[in-house]
Amino acid sequence: MKFVTWNVNSLRARTERVRHWISENNPDVVCLQETKCSDESYPAEIFRELGYESAHYGFGQWNGVAVISKIGLESVESGFLNSDEEITKEARLLRAKCGKVDVWSAYIPNGRIVGSEHYEAKLIWLKALLRELELRADKTEPLLLCGDFNIAPYDTDVFDIKMFAGSTHVTERERLGLKSVLDWGLFDIAAETHGTEADLPFTWWDYRGGSFHKNFGMRIDLMLGSKAVLDSTERLYVDRDARKKGKELSAPSDHAPVVLEIRD
DNA sequence: ATGGTAGCGCTGCTA
Numbered sequence: 001m002k003f004v005t006w007n008v009n010s011l012r013a014r015t016e017r018v019r020h021w022i023s024e025n026n027p028d029v030v031c032l033q034e035t036k037c038s039d040e041s042y043p044a045e046i047f048r049e050l051g052y053e054s055a056h057y058g059f060g061q062w063n064g065v066a067v068i069s070k071i072g073l074e075s076v077e078s079g080f081l082n083s084d085e086e087i088t089k090e091a092r093l094l095r096a097k098c099g100k101v102d103v104w105s106a107y108i109p110n111g112r113i114v115g116s117e118h119y120e121a122k123l124i125w126l127k128a129l130l131r132e133l134e135l136r137a138d139k140t141e142p143l144l145l146c147g148d149f150n151i152a153p154y155d156t157d158v159f160d161i162k163m164f165a166g167s168t169h170v171t172e173r174e175r176l177g178l179k180s181v182l183d184w185g186l187f188d189i190a191a192e193t194h195g196t197e198a199d200l201p202f203t204w205w206d207y208r209g210g211s212f213h214k215n216f217g218m219r220i221d222l223m224l225g226s227k228a229v230l231d232s233t234e235r236l237y238v239d240r241d242a243r244k245k246g247k248e249l250s251a252p253s254d255h256a257p258v259v260l261e262i263r264d
Numbered sequence: 265a266t267g268g269t270a271g272c273g274c275t276g277c278t279a
Binding site: 009012034036062206209251 | 270
């Protein structure tokens with residue numbers, strides 16, 4: 001089975017690109033982030049025509065997450081059920097049971113500037129996520145928490161760590177927030193399945209300055225799996241081709257899809 | 265050249 005996470009940077013602007021990618025790659029489950037649409041404008045019929053059920057959680061303009069599945073879609077839960085924090089009211093978390101797998105599509109806040117209120121909110125969001133897992137999830141079952149974490153777990157997960165001095169995505173506090181989620185009982189599947197830290201593929205490249213062609217990227221889109229998912233993993237890869245420009249299609253997202261293949 | 269690019273939605277903000 002094929003599970004995918006992809007920050008599409010507006011589903012409305014890229015409906016045809018996403019539809020085309022799904023029809024070509026035939027995934028079982030796709031988690032989207034940054035759909036930037038409301039539930040009313042979410043194009044569910046596009047996916048239905050391809051044989052997928054889907055759920056979406058979004059208010060418009062910013063954020064927005066979806067889970068798209070052709071192996072069943074049950075027990076859909078939008079957002080946080082155990083947090084009163086302001087940041088957790090944004091549309092950044094969506095959960096559904098797809099077949100045997102408890103799937104969570106997550107879009108972690110960017111943080112903007114280290115030390116800003118947005119940075120602190122990012123850390124609060126991660127703490128609230130851990131609480132949701134503790135209260136609602138079962139680490140002994142197949143569970144996949146995937147999405148855009150806006151955190152590069154290792155120094156080698158950015159193209160040049162020296163360029164990120166003082167920036168978000170690489171600070172110790174962000175990484176400790178991620179670590180607390182992993183320590184609950186999840187594994188960074190890319191890190192577990194590739195040889196060394198330095199071999200992990202980037203998932204995002206800035207639109208500006210030809211970053212993609214220089215491979216000036218980051219690994220910030222992560223697949224975190226429970227032990228059951230890790231043990232059934234066959235491979236994980238990033239489809240860099242989806243980040244390339246195409247003549248007939250709109251501009252690509254600045255993120256590429258991350259694909260996880262597991263045994264049934 | 266003190267930026268660069270893309271989306272949203274209309275002016276500047278967010279990423």
